[in-house]
Amino acid sequence: MNIDKIEVQNNDKEFTIYPKKLSVYIEGKVYYIEQERIEELIRIIRTWKSEYTDNSHTDGISFCVKVHSDGKVDVMKGRRAVPENYEEFNKYVRKIYDRR
Numbered sequence: 001m002n003i004d005k006i007e008v009q010n011n012d013k014e015f016t017i018y019p020k021k022l023s024v025y026i027e028g029k030v031y032y033i034e035q036e037r038i039e040e041l042i043r044i045i046r047t048w049k050s051e052y053t054d055n056s057h058t059d060g061i062s063f064c065v066k067v068h069s070d071g072k073v074d075v076m077k078g079r080r081a082v083p084e085n086y087e088e089f090n091k092y093v094r095k096i097y098d099r100r
Helices: 035-045 085-097
Strands: 003-008 015-020 024-026 029-032 051-053 061-067 072-079
Touching: 003 035, 003 085, 015 085, 035 072, 035 085
Parallel strands: 051 072
Antiparallel strands: 003 015, 003 061, 015 024, 024 029, 061 072
């Protein structure tokens, strides 16, 4: 895996995963994260488009995932529109964020 870091923001939850260090930073603290958990996130997001938007209303879900690798950043984000497997992503984020 040649990923330097993965930044995750899902509504009010944010954290950064450093795959090479097997660590996740949440609210300024460092926690261990299993390789399998990192691979799970990559599996969830691997087919996502770069942007999901629904302008038909003003309130709703907001997410952003930034994958840093090989000197570039791939960004996947959404506002009020989400990919098909968003609920799986949402559960993943809650599980990781609740480690703090």
